[in-house]
Amino acid sequence: IEPISTTIAVGMAATLTAFLASYQNIFYYFHECCRPEWISFNKTGLETDLENKLFGQHIASRIILKAVSGFMGNENPKKPLVLSLHGWTGTGKNFVSKLIAENIYKEGMDSSFVHVFTSTLHFPHPSQYLTYKSQLQQWIKGNVSNCERSMFIFDEMDKMHPGLIDSIKPYLDYYDKLDGVSYRKSIFIFLSNAGGDRIIQTALDFWNAGRNRNEIELKDLETLISLSVFNDNQSGFFHTSLIDKNLVDFFVPFLPLEYQHVVQCALSEMKVRGHEPDFEVAHKVAKDLVYFPKSERAFSVKGCKTIESKLDYYT
Numbered sequence: 001i002e003p004i005s006t007t008i009a010v011g012m013a014a015t016l017t018a019f020l021a022s023y024q025n026i027f028y029y030f031h032e033c034c035r036p037e038w039i040s041f042n043k044t045g046l047e048t049d050l051e052n053k054l055f056g057q058h059i060a061s062r063i064i065l066k067a068v069s070g071f072m073g074n075e076n077p078k079k080p081l082v083l084s085l086h087g088w089t090g091t092g093k094n095f096v097s098k099l100i101a102e103n104i105y106k107e108g109m110d111s112s113f114v115h116v117f118t119s120t121l122h123f124p125h126p127s128q129y130l131t132y133k134s135q136l137q138q139w140i141k142g143n144v145s146n147c148e149r150s151m152f153i154f155d156e157m158d159k160m161h162p163g164l165i166d167s168i169k170p171y172l173d174y175y176d177k178l179d180g181v182s183y184r185k186s187i188f189i190f191l192s193n194a195g196g197d198r199i200i201q202t203a204l205d206f207w208n209a210g211r212n213r214n215e216i217e218l219k220d221l222e223t224l225i226s227l228s229v230f231n232d233n234q235s236g237f238f239h240t241s242l243i244d245k246n247l248v249d250f251f252v253p254f255l256p257l258e259y260q261h262v263v264q265c266a267l268s269e270m271k272v273r274g275h276e277p278d279f280e281v282a283h284k285v286a287k288d289l290v291y292f293p294k295s296e297r298a299f300s301v302k303g304c305k306t307i308e309s310k311l312d313y314y315t
């Protein structure tokens with residue numbers, strides 16, 4: 001072998017490798033991929049967001065911060081994180097999922113590693129559940145094979161076919177690997193109104209006793225929720241063994257929102273729109289909402305759900 005051409009060949013190979021490496025880096029810089037540049041947990045960000053953007057949910061805030069921080073800080077979790085968020089409509093379940101996604105994925109909810117399923121939209125026909133089942137299993141497997149830090153959000157979980165819920169059970173369990181794929185770094189979030197009535201009753205008891213809602217503790221609600229979800233035979237949860245197998249790590253209660261929280265939501269929406277906060281308008285919006293029970297007018301029927309569209313009308 002002739003030394004000069006060998007040196008040139010080695011030099012060219014090294015240049016090509018360096019070029020490919022930098023090309024790959026540039027590509028990954030612009031194109032979302034399963035790397036820390038695109039997926040990294042911002043604990044302070046989540047803490048600040050929960051504190052400043054989520055109103056009236058002291059229990060949910062605390063559990064979510066602890067659960068997500070503990071999980072993301074563990075390099076070797078034994079199972080995926082499974083959170084089940086429960087509560088009345090418009091109390092912030094979807095909103096919190098978005099905050100979690102934004103503090104893990106650079107692209108937030110637009111990330112290709114965050115997947116949202118809505119029962120009535122994606123699985124509308126109970127008779128076709130076997131087809132949905134194999135599609136869903138393939139979807140989860142394909143996506144976690146592609147990126148182990150995937151997040152799956154199942155909205156309207158209580159309306160999901162029990163067979164379909166059962167089909168995702170293996171992915172939530174303490175398996176090292178299933179068919180060569182490890183699901184242990186993924187996050188599953190279930191959203192539902194199941195158990196909402198019990199949460200409202202507890203909040204109302206505190207209200208009627210003149211006690212501050214911040215005194216409500218998780219222990220006042222956790223068993224109630226799992227029991228009511230378990231015993232509610234309208235709910236898909238009821239027919240599955242998700243609960244008795246302890247595959248859900250945290251049941252997270254969302255309390256019904258009061259007048260003061262609706263005002264905060266309206267002010268916050270003004271801020272998001274880049275407007276000066278207008279307290280008069282915020283109170284006007286909150287006053288015109290419907291509250292229940294009728295006599296006490298304690299909680300907003302739709303939580304903060306309609307604030308965004310209502311603001312257009314008042315401003």
Ligand SMILES: Nc1ncnc2c1ncn2[C@@H]1O[C@H](COP(=O)(O)OP(=O)(O)OP(=O)(O)O)[C@@H](O)[C@H]1O
Nearest residue numbers: 053054055088089090091092093094095265304305
């Ligand atoms: N606790 C809250 N703090 C701040 N904003 C809230 C809160 N709850 C609701 N909102 C606002 O209302 C909007 C609708 O709430 P969200 O979709 O999170 O309700 P939900 O609990 O998921 O309701 P549903 O059970 O009907 O799906 C959110 O995008 C957010 O702007």
